[in-house]
Amino acid sequence: MLNSVAVIVVPDFSIFEFATAFEVFGIDRSGRGSSVPAFDFRVCTPEPGDIRLKSGLTMHISLGLEAAADADLVIMAPYGRDQQVPEAVLDALRAADARGAWVMSICSGAFALARAGLLDGRRCTTHWHYSHDLASRYPLVQVDENVLYVQDGNIISSAGTAAGIDACLHLVRVELGANVASAIARDMVVPPHRDGGQAQFIDRPMPRCGSAPMEELLRWMVGNLDREHTVDQLAARLHMSPRTFARRFRSETGATPAAWLNSQRVLRAQELLESSDLNIDEIAREAGFGHSVLLRHHFAKVLDTSPQSYRRAFRGQLAPAI
Structure with a gap:
């Protein structure tokens, strides 16, 4: 059952993609006459305190990674993919996978899952800007740049920006049913499911040739x-x-x-x-x-x-x- 959700953030994380997870799981909609439960939503980081965002703002995070230790869903928020993620974060992701919890990445958060070894032999996605980089750095990972999100077992990865909403609603639909997913989507004023994938947004200039x-x-x-x-x-x-x-x-x-x-x-x-x-x-x-x-x-x-x-x-x- 999906009751508790922990989002792991590191310095320079992206506020919008973080907010997509918060919109789905962090708002208590249980008193609005719908079937949506109130999720236990937590935000945690390796070193609690004021965390710098990619936008230049700061956010105070009071919880350490122990908050993810028993969460039903652990989400890796996006961050600068060249940034070194603390080993404690990778261990928290591995532990979540080992106990059978859901593990999700939004956008460049897939790089942390790959570094933790959770994507080896699995199909995944990320923002199309980063897909070739992810595939070249981690050749055991099967990167699909044409989709909005991928579920491979208990691992869910999503493309950039609003695709995080699609991935979160997909998980709600799997765990709690289409009615709950639709109720959350209506409250957010978004479609409960979008047709197509990110292929239609990819910029594909004519490649240069060797001759x-x-x-x-x-x-x-x-x-x-x-x-x-x-x-x-x-x-x-x-x-x-x-x-x-x-x-x-x-x-x-x-x-x-x-x-x-x-x-x-x-x-x-x-x-x-x-x-x-x-x-x-x-x-x-x-x-x-x-x-x-x-x-x-x-x-x-x-x-x-x-x-x-x-x-x-x-x-x-x-x-x-x-």
């Missing part, structure tokens, strides 16, 4: 997305055999020509959904998909959302229908 001819070809492809591009045609532009071209293309971009082209077409569709009033068929043609059904398919595959939902998210409810 100037290949980079020039990629730029030409991006400028001609509405054209059909076969491996034979592309190989001929670089005066290579199709087999050599396909091998070189994958080694320099990390993808096949078809997969790379589709990802660029999705990017073009995103730009058009954000900046134009074109309908779905027009966008499909402009982006090079030809038909709206193909656009919807690849959009859902890459971004885990629909073109209409994406346009509404980035342009609001007054966005033109597609």
